[in-house]
Amino acid sequence: MKKIALVMIIALLGTLSSEAQIQKVDQEVYGMDCAPCAYGLERGLNKMDGLQNVRVSLNDGKAYLQLLKNNGLSLKNIQEEVKKNGFSAKKAQITISGTVKKENGLWVIETGQELFDISQHSPTELVQALTPGMAIVSGTVEDEEDGNLSGRWAIILTKVK
DSSP states (O other), X not given: OHHHHHHHHHHHHHHHHHHOEEEEEEEEEESOOSHHHHHHHHHHHHTSTTEEEEEEEXXXXXXXXXXXXXXXXXXXXXXXXXXXXXXXXXXXXXXXXXXXXXXXXEEEEEOSXXXXXEOTTSOHHXXXXXXXXXEEEEEEEOOOOGGGXXXXXXXXXXXXX
16 A cells, blocks of 8 residues: 555656746847848757747847747756857746745745746735745746856746746
8 A cells, every 4th residue: 555655656746847847938039130040040949859839030039939848948958059059048038837945935946957036026916826836937037147057047927827
């Protein structure tokens, strides 16, 4: 009986961790000044495993990425790919699913790949809506210097599901 319970707990934890991931990224990109530049970046991003749809807009100066379930990608991976293609990745609008918890009295969301610290600039009502456990949130991740991508980000919440 104990073995069955242990197997069920392990299966449940495996399911929860596989759901912790980035789902969508609207990444600001600096340095694109022509259609071939945007096309080259789109091709480069499309080579990454885990992407469902990629569209790069020269007019908007953004890369729009929809990620597959169980994609295993991180925001750091995406921003490094942007840099590898000759551009600079700035702030991003993202949607992530992850484990919400308190760390040193502050809320964080863990995707398994990265940690997102809930910014003090997030609306109070959204921060108050957070509870420990799995959640889906959207928000703005502020720019980090391209050479200092740490895998730990500050996110200003715009939506909590």
